[in-house]
Amino acid sequence: xxxxxxxxxxxxxxxxxxxxxxxxxxxxxxxxxxxxxxxxxxxxxxxxxxxxxxxxxxxxxxxxxxxxxxxxxxxxxxxxxxxxxxxxxxxxxxxxxxxxxxxxxxxxxxxxxxxxxxxxxxxxxxxxxxxxxxxxxxxxxxxxxxxxxxxxxxxxxxxxxxxxxxxxxxxxxxxxxxxxxxxxxxxxxxxxxxxxxxxxxxxxxxxxxxxxxxxxxxxxxxxxxxxxxxxxxxxxxxxxxxxxxxxxxxxxxxxxxxxxxxxxxxxxxxxxxxxxxxxxxxxxxxxxxxxxxxxxxxxxxxxxxxxxxxxxxxxxxxxxxxxxxxxxxxxxxxxxxxxxxxxxxxxxxxxxxxxxxxxxxxxxxxxxxxxxxxxxxxxxxxxxxxxxxxxxxxxxxxxxxxxxxxxxxxxxxxxxxxxxxxxxxxxxxxxxxxxxxxxxxxxxxxxxxxxxxxxxxxxxxxxxxxxxxxxxxxxxxxxxxxxxxxxxxxxxxxxxxxxxxxxxxxxxxxxxxxxxxxxxxxxxxxxxxxxxxxxxxxxxxxxxxxxxxxxxxxxxx
Numbered sequence: 001x002x003x004x005x006x007x008x009x010x011x012x013x014x015x016x017x018x019x020x021x022x023x024x025x026x027x028x029x030x031x032x033x034x035x036x037x038x039x040x041x042x043x044x045x046x047x048x049x050x051x052x053x054x055x056x057x058x059x060x061x062x063x064x065x066x067x068x069x070x071x072x073x074x075x076x077x078x079x080x081x082x083x084x085x086x087x088x089x090x091x092x093x094x095x096x097x098x099x100x101x102x103x104x105x106x107x108x109x110x111x112x113x114x115x116x117x118x119x120x121x122x123x124x125x126x127x128x129x130x131x132x133x134x135x136x137x138x139x140x141x142x143x144x145x146x147x148x149x150x151x152x153x154x155x156x157x158x159x160x161x162x163x164x165x166x167x168x169x170x171x172x173x174x175x176x177x178x179x180x181x182x183x184x185x186x187x188x189x190x191x192x193x194x195x196x197x198x199x200x201x202x203x204x205x206x207x208x209x210x211x212x213x214x215x216x217x218x219x220x221x222x223x224x225x226x227x228x229x230x231x232x233x234x235x236x237x238x239x240x241x242x243x244x245x246x247x248x249x250x251x252x253x254x255x256x257x258x259x260x261x262x263x264x265x266x267x268x269x270x271x272x273x274x275x276x277x278x279x280x281x282x283x284x285x286x287x288x289x290x291x292x293x294x295x296x297x298x299x300x301x302x303x304x305x306x307x308x309x310x311x312x313x314x315x316x317x318x319x320x321x322x323x324x325x326x327x328x329x330x331x332x333x334x335x336x337x338x339x340x341x342x343x344x345x346x347x348x349x350x351x352x353x354x355x356x357x358x359x360x361x362x363x364x365x366x367x368x369x370x371x372x373x374x375x376x377x378x379x380x381x382x383x384x385x386x387x388x389x390x391x392x393x394x395x396x397x398x399x400x401x402x403x404x405x406x407x408x409x410x411x412x413x414x415x416x417x418x419x420x421x422x423x424x425x426x427x428x429x430x431x432x433x434x435x436x437x438x439x440x441x442x443x444x445x446x447x448x449x450x451x452x453x454x455x456x457x458x459x460x461x462x463x464x465x466x467x468x469x470x471x472x473x474x475x476x477x478x479x480x481x482x483x484x485x486x487x488x489x490x491x492x493x494x495x496x497x498x499x500x501x502x503x504x505x506x507x508x509x510x511x512x513x514x515x516x517x518x519x520x521x522x523x524x525x526x527x528x529x530x531x532x533x534x535x536x537x538x539x540x541x542x543x544x545x546x547x548x549x550x551x552x553x554x555x556x557x
Contacts, residue, residue, distance in 0.1 A: 018310030028225045029244045031276045036248030037269035038214050044256035046149040048136045050127035053093035053120035055079035091143035092117040132260040139200045155204045159211025161480035167216025168473015176224040177285045184277035186213035191270025195263045219472045226460050227286040239400030242453030249389030257382045288465045338466045348537035355514040360479040362511035366504035367448040369486035392446040399450030407522045408458045415451035416512030419444050424505035461521035465528040
């Protein structure tokens with residue numbers, strides 16, 4: 001191994017975390033405690049409170065305009081029909097007051113004849129006992145517009161999907177830190193702007209752009225941390241990041257419980273990203289990225305800075321000439337600037353990309369469907385959100401222990417299999433045991449969260465530095481595609497009620513088989529070039545954590 005390669009061994013591949021690596025891991029983990037607030041915000045900001053038509057103002061009080069009329073429940077029966085459980089109809093009102101219903105317990109349903117009704121021409125009245133304001137109450141996303149709130153979430157996820165691949169490719173070209181800074185600024189500025197949206201369309205545009213920023217932030221935050229982390233501690237750093245992502249769901253529940261107005265909630269979850277933008281300036285760019293992009297001067301500057309923070313001194317053999325020689329050696333016979341097509345151009349890269357695509361889709365497919373459907377249990381949604389977040393943390397801790405001692409491939413396959421079995425087992429639970437259904441759902445979601453955490457680590461270790469962000473971005477885009485498709489699958493329940501559950505259980509089990517075609521990466525040095533990936537597949541040679549070549553057993557592939 002060349003002396004310049006020893007620079008990475010000296011600073012990164014030691015058996016302990018230096019002060020710089022610890023500070024960087026902490027600073028990059030903190031923003032992940034807010035990522036769930038962006039992804040799942042609409043559980044609260046798009047909640048639909050109890051509502052009914054607003055009575056015609058000239059009937060109820062003789063006034064005009066859109067000022068809400070506060071009527072007693074008894075008097076409201078004169079203007080609004082009631083249906084099941086004496087609840088007022090949400091989308092209909094009487095065309096004229098029905099004074100004969102005053103003081104009676106008559107229940108009127110939409111199937112009854114003889115009483116004319118009409119749509120809610122004067123708008124709606126909303127129960128503000130739980131939510132003072134949501135986007136539903138802001139823009140009346142009820143009745144014939146009730147699907148618009150799901151559309152808003154789909155628009156956001158579409159932004160995440162586009163941002164995953166777009167910012168992944170841009171990061172390979174312009175650097176991890178540069179794109180990370182931009183994404184923090186984009187989320188903070190446009191997230192705050194969304195709170196002041198004058199209409200629903202503008203809100204969707206801001207949410208789409210925020211989603212793009214969230215995707216770019218996640219993949220570059222994690223990659224920047226990993227590329228400075230010793231091999232021995234990569235699993236710990238990635239698992240800590242995933243624990244913060246789980247914690248973010250609890251943070252969201254706390255913020256939403258304390259802030260019941262969606263405008264202020266939107267601002268509260270967006271402003272911290274401007275703070276993250278400021279302290280990220282202190283972090284250096286990945287030295288690996290500098291080396292693979294023919295920037296030895298910047299690589300040497302950052303290597304010296306990290307060595308100084310860690311209290312080490314680089315040897316005289318680490319200089320500009322040796323770094324240039326290493327760049328020349330690493331790029332000989334390869335493309336100077338790889339493109340996204342290189343993810344599929346060579347046999348080993350194509351196999352890795354295709355198998356990881358299936359892993360990501362199967363991991364996220366059911367995860368986001370379970371995460372967003374917290375209303376179905378009939379329990380306080382703040383409590384359910386906390387339970388889902390709490391259960392996910394020990395699942396991710398066990399995932400970390402498994403990746404560290406059992407390996408990445410075993411952990412990934414086991415998580416997908418176990419999650420699928422738990423989802424399918426909920427079908428055997430009687431309808432009068434909703435608590436058990438919630439427990440199985442929470443466990444399944446927790447294990448799927450562990451699967452996603454493992455997938456991040458596995459993906460970062462399999463793709464080479466020159467294509468790492470492009471590969472992570474592409475597979476992350478496939479993850480978001482699974483999240484977009486999941487709500488569509490839920491529509492099948494209107495025809496066969498148990499079919500979505502079967503699909504969400506079978507897909508992780510079936511797609512999880514693709515893990516068997518991937519190599520193990522436990523205690524393996526990160527590859528920097530496509531050539532190294534192909535050599536690993538054809539000659540079974542790898543670099544271990546000390547930077548030395550060792551032979552892998554063929555059974556590992």
